[in-house]
Amino acid sequence: MLKVTDLRIQFRTADGWFDAVKGISFAIPQGKTLGIVGESGSGKSVTALSIMRLLDVKQTKITGDIIFDNINITQTAEKDMQALRGNRIAMIFQEPMTSLNPVLTCGRQITEAIQLHCNLSKDAARAEAINLFKEVQLPRPESLLDSYPHQLSGGQRQRVMIAMALSCNPELLIADEPTTALDVTVQKTIIDLLLKLKAERNMSLLFISHDLGVVSQVADEVLVMYKGSIVEQATVKDIFNNPQHPYTKGLLACRPAAHQRLKALPIIADFLKIEPDGHLVSTGLTLAEVNKNFAYPLPELENHKQLLYRNKALLEVNNLCTWFPIKSGWFTSNKQYIKAVDDVSFEVYPGETLGLVGESGSGKTTLGRSILRLIEPTAGSIAYKGTNLLQLNTNDLRRMRRKIQIIFQDPYSSLNPRQTIGELLMEPMQVHNLHQNNAQRKQKVMELLQRVNLLPEHFNRYPHEFSGGQRQRVVIARALALEPEFIICDESVSALDVSVQAQILNLLKHLQQELGLTYIFISHDLSVIKHISDRIMVINQGKIEEIADADELYHNPKAAYTQKLIASIPQIAI
Numbered sequence: 001m002l003k004v005t006d007l008r009i010q011f012r013t014a015d016g017w018f019d020a021v022k023g024i025s026f027a028i029p030q031g032k033t034l035g036i037v038g039e040s041g042s043g044k045s046v047t048a049l050s051i052m053r054l055l056d057v058k059q060t061k062i063t064g065d066i067i068f069d070n071i072n073i074t075q076t077a078e079k080d081m082q083a084l085r086g087n088r089i090a091m092i093f094q095e096p097m098t099s100l101n102p103v104l105t106c107g108r109q110i111t112e113a114i115q116l117h118c119n120l121s122k123d124a125a126r127a128e129a130i131n132l133f134k135e136v137q138l139p140r141p142e143s144l145l146d147s148y149p150h151q152l153s154g155g156q157r158q159r160v161m162i163a164m165a166l167s168c169n170p171e172l173l174i175a176d177e178p179t180t181a182l183d184v185t186v187q188k189t190i191i192d193l194l195l196k197l198k199a200e201r202n203m204s205l206l207f208i209s210h211d212l213g214v215v216s217q218v219a220d221e222v223l224v225m226y227k228g229s230i231v232e233q234a235t236v237k238d239i240f241n242n243p244q245h246p247y248t249k250g251l252l253a254c255r256p257a258a259h260q261r262l263k264a265l266p267i268i269a270d271f272l273k274i275e276p277d278g279h280l281v282s283t284g285l286t287l288a289e290v291n292k293n294f295a296y297p298l299p300e301l302e303n304h305k306q307l308l309y310r311n312k313a314l315l316e317v318n319n320l321c322t323w324f325p326i327k328s329g330w331f332t333s334n335k336q337y338i339k340a341v342d343d344v345s346f347e348v349y350p351g352e353t354l355g356l357v358g359e360s361g362s363g364k365t366t367l368g369r370s371i372l373r374l375i376e377p378t379a380g381s382i383a384y385k386g387t388n389l390l391q392l393n394t395n396d397l398r399r400m401r402r403k404i405q406i407i408f409q410d411p412y413s414s415l416n417p418r419q420t421i422g423e424l425l426m427e428p429m430q431v432h433n434l435h436q437n438n439a440q441r442k443q444k445v446m447e448l449l450q451r452v453n454l455l456p457e458h459f460n461r462y463p464h465e466f467s468g469g470q471r472q473r474v475v476i477a478r479a480l481a482l483e484p485e486f487i488i489c490d491e492s493v494s495a496l497d498v499s500v501q502a503q504i505l506n507l508l509k510h511l512q513q514e515l516g517l518t519y520i521f522i523s524h525d526l527s528v529i530k531h532i533s534d535r536i537m538v539i540n541q542g543k544i545e546e547i548a549d550a551d552e553l554y555h556n557p558k559a560a561y562t563q564k565l566i567a568s569i570p571q572i573a574i
Helices: 044-051 078-084 106-118 122-135 140-145 154-166 186-200 212-218 235-241 246-254 286-294 298-308 365-371 394-400 419-433 438-451 456-459 467-479 500-515 526-532 551-556 558-569
Strands: 003-015 016-028 035-039 060-068 089-091 172-176 202-210 221-225 229-234 273-274 280-282 315-324 336-348 351-356 381-382 406-408 486-490 518-523 535-539 545-549
Touching: 003 044, 003 558, 016 035, 016 044, 016 202, 016 229, 035 044, 044 060, 044 172, 044 202, 044 351, 044 406, 078 486, 106 122, 106 140, 106 154, 122 140, 122 154, 140 456, 154 186, 172 438, 186 202, 186 212, 186 381, 186 558, 202 212, 202 246, 212 235, 221 419, 229 235, 229 246, 246 273, 246 280, 246 286, 246 500, 246 545, 336 365, 336 545, 351 365, 365 486, 365 518, 394 419, 406 467, 419 438, 419 456, 419 518, 438 456, 438 467, 467 500, 486 526, 500 518, 500 526, 518 526, 526 535, 526 551, 545 551, 545 558
Parallel strands: 035 202, 035 221, 089 172, 172 202, 351 518, 351 535, 406 486, 486 518
Antiparallel strands: 003 016, 003 060, 221 229, 273 280, 315 336, 315 381, 535 545
């Protein structure tokens, strides 16, 4: 169905042409799935966009052949390409919110594609769109057809994108990170849906992801990309049972292990080093050796748990409620509320990491922000070292916030794009009048940059000049700038590559040990939560389902909701 031969892609830069893809070749037979894995910058998405001919021709050079059903896409006229694109070849993009037009209803966007390629009337196109929404299992399809993208959840928007991609019955479907940052339960549903539709329609599928567990469940063959080149290509069974290249071994090792607790996660550098000439060289370590080196000895783990809970709780939350009123009519006296956090009680001990897990909309983020009073709770008490935070005035609360910080989910949107990294890190010190002058504050910033593994020259750079992992380190450094005791980490690794995610998780654990920090770690990813947490609290619809030791909860969940979450975690299935 698709054959790519010696594909090379270059981008124009200020310093000349940059090689993004360096002569790769692969094929996808009809009805089969090819998985492409690799870190950000490996060339996965660029390869997909070149198949769709969606790269800027003025800024890009493409050589090699892309043959789809005997048509050479690299040499096809744009008019003919328009007949292929969205019709015989369709694509599900990584971020549906940026791929859907925010000023058009979902129905308008999908019927437009159907009318263009299928030559149907407006009413017939709408009827077909309703059928597609039913096929991708969207609730209330007629209603959602008239809704705008911002009115839908992340999982619903992803289903709209899938429906749009399937609207003209394509022979090849390209799915670019279709489940990244989705809840595990929604992710499982989307994967099952794609596999079902692929089988029913006998489609070929190009599935791009950095999550090896997901790829193992959908692909027949896998190719592993690193900095624009294919370093390994084999059947899914061979890749996961007997990886040959050290980079593949590193990707597999970066995933938090379900069967054992590690002191730290292995990273790519444990398996791979780069020579001065750019060649990749194996360190000689095996997966088994690295996991053995990183294993947490059971006696040490038990001793750690006993030491944690011998002290008085640092944070005590009792009967906390955060309710949001729903707008009602003029003449109704009974107010209705969305109970985002509903009668929640728990405690966190000094030096502990309490994992907080649940699906989107479960109340995780609202709970975290309520503790900091970034959202004002409706009722209850929050005692930090015996002081009820809900009774503090503005000035006292500001002083208390020096000790309680937050790392937000999206580092790019939480950093001011007009300020340099140095200014961003010095600003909280100036607000709280820490240190005697700006010279001392700058020196402190340099120490913080070093602590989070950034370089001194990063001081004068802006947020857009950093990768996602580097921006996450900047946000961590900013949280540390006020020398806090307690940090709430809100989905701080959810959208990162597994290799970068491993580095950030290792950094957070190292900082905790070095500085005596206490964390609430919020995530929808139970495998990540299990790795970093001492105890896990599961929240659903604003209420606590259960709280237990991390290993105990993972291996012996009591609540049906927790069992569902754990069952949805993508395991490498060969």
